[in-house]
Amino acid sequence: EKVPPLDVIEKGLAKGMDAVSALYAKGAYFLPDIMLSADAMTAAIGVAEQKLGKAREKKGTVVSFVAEGDPHDIGKNLVVMFLKANGFETVDLGRDVPNQDVIAAVKKHKPVMLTGTALMTTTMTAFPKVAEMLKQQGLTVPVFGCGGGAVKRDFVESFDMGVYGVKAFHAPKLAEATLAGKSYKDLRKEYPKIVGEFVTEYADRM
Numbered sequence: 001e002k003v004p005p006l007d008v009i010e011k012g013l014a015k016g017m018d019a020v021s022a023l024y025a026k027g028a029y030f031l032p033d034i035m036l037s038a039d040a041m042t043a044a045i046g047v048a049e050q051k052l053g054k055a056r057e058k059k060g061t062v063v064s065f066v067a068e069g070d071p072h073d074i075g076k077n078l079v080v081m082f083l084k085a086n087g088f089e090t091v092d093l094g095r096d097v098p099n100q101d102v103i104a105a106v107k108k109h110k111p112v113m114l115t116g117t118a119l120m121t122t123t124m125t126a127f128p129k130v131a132e133m134l135k136q137q138g139l140t141v142p143v144f145g146c147g148g149g150a151v152k153r154d155f156v157e158s159f160d161m162g163v164y165g166v167k168a169f170h171a172p173k174l175a176e177a178t179l180a181g182k183s184y185k186d187l188r189k190e191y192p193k194i195v196g197e198f199v200t201e202y203a204d205r206m
Helices: 005-025 031-052 072-085 099-109 126-136 166-177 184-196 199-205
Strands: 062-066 089-092 113-117 145-149 162-164
Touching: 005 031, 005 072, 005 166, 031 062, 031 072, 062 072, 062 099, 072 089, 072 113, 072 166, 099 113, 099 126, 113 126, 113 166, 126 145, 126 162, 162 184, 166 184, 184 199
Parallel strands: 062 089, 062 113, 113 145, 145 162
Antiparallel strands: none
């Protein structure tokens, strides 16, 4: 009744999701807590948007997929939830996504970031293939964030556009840095600073 709807979203709900991210990072929150928080956030944004009389403007579009041949989508689902909660339009391609479908989605949506997840060493090989296919077709994405159980930083940094995403809740920070003009090389170099915490996998770049 007394606070502008956009302030409710940006200064209340978004800050709440920052706290959820911190609790998840500390191991105090788990997957069900994240799902409940994201559902609460979505419902509350709906109420605020009704009061506003229109949908809030999205920060940008992110395309997310699970590598071809891989049925494990929990990591991707978390990435999508955190991105949505932080004001990004998400195009969720699902799991076991053929490389060509990823390319088609990039052509269509022109995302600020592409994210790919893979649990297995046999399926993560899709990532450099996608990067190469993008280059062959004259396409680029500012950042191609890759993560998942089998994925390591040195592998992701072996191909252009690739940035190793350590935690799902880092995705919105990486997307926001991209919107602010950071390149994938900047994200590789400044990862701990951008996500705002010590990250073991990037300890040599602190």
